[in-house]
Amino acid sequence: MPSSTDVLLKIDALSAEIGGRGILHDVGVEVAPSDWLAIVGGSGAGKSTLLRLIMGLRRPAHPTAGEIRFDGMRWTSTERVHTRPKGISFVPQSPAHGFDPLRRLRWQLGQLVRRIGGESQEHEALLQTLALPDPQRLYPHEWSRGMQQRLLLAMALMSDPKLLILDEPTSALDPLIAAQVLQQVQHNAAAKGIAVVMVTHDLALAATYATQIAIMDRGRIVEAGPSDVVLNTPRTDYARELVAHQYWHTARVDTFAADQ
Ligand SMILES: Nc1ncnc2c1ncn2[C@@H]1O[C@H](COP(=O)(O)OP(=O)(O)O)[C@@H](O)[C@H]1O
Ligand SMILES: [Mg+2]
Numbered sequence: 001m002p003s004s005t006d007v008l009l010k011i012d013a014l015s016a017e018i019g020g021r022g023i024l025h026d027v028g029v030e031v032a033p034s035d036w037l038a039i040v041g042g043s044g045a046g047k048s049t050l051l052r053l054i055m056g057l058r059r060p061a062h063p064t065a066g067e068i069r070f071d072g073m074r075w076t077s078t079e080r081v082h083t084r085p086k087g088i089s090f091v092p093q094s095p096a097h098g099f100d101p102l103r104r105l106r107w108q109l110g111q112l113v114r115r116i117g118g119e120s121q122e123h124e125a126l127l128q129t130l131a132l133p134d135p136q137r138l139y140p141h142e143w144s145r146g147m148q149q150r151l152l153l154a155m156a157l158m159s160d161p162k163l164l165i166l167d168e169p170t171s172a173l174d175p176l177i178a179a180q181v182l183q184q185v186q187h188n189a190a191a192k193g194i195a196v197v198m199v200t201h202d203l204a205l206a207a208t209y210a211t212q213i214a215i216m217d218r219g220r221i222v223e224a225g226p227s228d229v230v231l232n233t234p235r236t237d238y239a240r241e242l243v244a245h246q247y248w249h250t251a252r253v254d255t256f257a258a259d260q
Helices: 046-054 105-116 120-129 145-158 175-192 201-211 226-232 235-243 247-260
Strands: 011-019 021-031 036-043 063-072 073-076 088-091 164-169 195-200 212-217 220-226
Touching: 011 046, 021 046, 021 063, 021 220, 036 046, 036 175, 036 201, 046 063, 046 164, 046 195, 088 120, 105 145, 120 164, 145 164, 145 175, 164 175, 175 195, 175 201, 195 201, 201 226, 212 226, 212 235, 220 226, 226 235
Parallel strands: 036 195, 036 212, 088 164, 164 195
Antiparallel strands: 011 021, 011 063, 063 073, 212 220
16 A cells, blocks of 8 residues: 555545445545556445545435545545535446536537647547547437447546546446557556546456455455455455456456566
8 A cells, every 4th residue: 555645545434324324334445646446346335336425426325434535635424515526537337427418429528628728639639549539419329338438538538637537437348449448548547647446347457457456345345455466365255256256367467468
């Protein structure tokens, strides 16, 4: 784990519930500016809930204990007024949640570009590296989920966030495209110094891209640390089972071969 001076995001003893039911229990996470943290776990483990709380969204789950620090700011579970943190880009699990269905894609892209400024050539180059055409006059539903997801990723990267949060970023993509897209994200994140928190149930993706892995089960982080340590020497039964049953070894060998 990074030293405390070097931490961009720090979550301490965070618990949360929905309608009196505990959803997160005593969750702790640390992310340094150069980290790529993968949060891995089964469906319903609380991964999306954790991301929503980092984003400052307190519904449907609200925090009952703990605190979140991000980039020098601090939020506790007891604060009634809550401001959304700045410097975070979020790509939701379902692309439908990222776009206004009634506005043309180009308008939505234009709004973002007007807000953030920057070189239009740079923005266009980013769309091209993600193999996206000009959306022209199309509405979100007229693009495939995969294209919508890639456009959301491109828009998230354009904003130059300090932290990029990805919820199942490749769920709508076929495996080859998924690898290309995540390579582009990795390239951009490294070039711009963006830290990444990625939720996935795919250990192969985590093994390939993440520097840190946290394994979540039923609202708790049951294991966390540098990716190679978690993957090679899982300590808990749940982590051991996950590692034993997932076909991540091939992806890892490929990555290592490519690095040498
Ligand atoms: N809107 C909601 N109302 C009630 N329960 C919810 C709601 N959203 C999520 N939950 C519950 O919270 C738990 C964690 O969900 P979620 O964070 O979406 O898990 P994950 O992303 O790991 O699949 C699950 O048990 C889920 O049923
Ligand atoms: Mg989820």
